[in-house]
Amino acid sequence: MINAPHSVLGLLEPLALALVNTVLISAGAFVVAVVLGLALASLRHLTGARALRLGIQVYVEIFRNVPSLTHLFILYYGLAYAGLRLGSMTAAILGLGLIGSASLSEVFRAGLQSVPLGQVEAGLAQGMNPLKAFRLIVLPQAWRVALPPIGNYGVQLIKDTSLVAAIGAPEIMFTARNLVVNSFETTLVYVLTAALYVAICMPLILLIQGVERRLAVSR
Template sequence: MAAFDIFARILATLALGAVTAVQVAVGAFAIAALLGLLLAICRTFTHSRLLQWAIAGYIEWMRNVPALAHLFLLYFGLAAVGLRLSPLTAAVIGLGLVGAAILCDVFASGLKSLHVGQREAALSVGLTPVKTLRHVLLPQMLRVTLPSLGNYVSQLLKDTSIASAIAAPEIMFFARNLVTSTFETTLIYLAAMLLYAAMILPISWAFARTERRLETQR
């Protein structure tokens, strides 16, 4: 019974970090989705070589440098030149910028998979390029990219754990503090694993169910 009580208190403490983890994930996803979509549209429909090279360079840099290094640069590097970001702000921006590179590839692949005739047909009946993108291309692109988008969201929620390295009060931050003060290592990290699973499994299930429903509507 004593072990159960200790485990319950550990879960209650780590739940505070779970709230922060969700906040970081939501903020980072918003940045990643908006910037990633903008980059994907530019990469797909813009013929400027300079812009194409710039986008390709951004994607390669963000995908090949560890996300933790970006967080350190935002949190410690900017502080060295007088610009101080809070741990949560640095985590949201850092993970969001990395995510934009990932989602740019996802969205661009989705747009390129659509038949070019759909865009031409929409333009021929009088739709503007913006309306064609909004009403014809983007809805179909989201259907195609939904599985990859679900995988990214699940991975992003797990990646919020690295924000503890810059003192963001998420799950692993509280877990390490509890280990230092109580030495209940097994119970603490088991509780952390259960919390991550409790957050991520419903997300994976929701994306999978949405994908199945869209498949049946075709």
């Protein structure tokens, strides 16, 4: 239990510690989402196997259209019922990462499809095999298209970590609720919580805007 603090500093200290967990969850989920999302989009782009493409599409639709809390509950409570117990932090990272991978796979797919087919054909005509052409010609250009949406996803992910309080992950909102229960400083606790979210999201937003401007100039 968190002892009832009676000052802004006393409230801010546990929230700041929880912010570290929020960053860890966000970073871990972001890596899972980007790596898996790119893998899914690449397979879907390269493969001619109808069954594999259909399987990927089903995966994407399930994770995009089922509420996020449902996936988190299945990972944390459902797997524990089946005998596989995940820690709340692990379930949070894996759950948000899987959910994000479905969205990012569509972002990457749009980036891959934006590369003109003629450029790939030119690479093949110069002796490249399809994988080498994909790696050297398609991927770099797809990244440029996908980068701004990926950055926006990263900001949204930080805010979405508040969902994992439902499975007991000790992030900012989970800690804020405990502080309210123990201190009764409802307004102050949530104002400080909002300030911490702004403090972590604003630098990312400014960075994304800078990248978007540089990409626009380079085009």
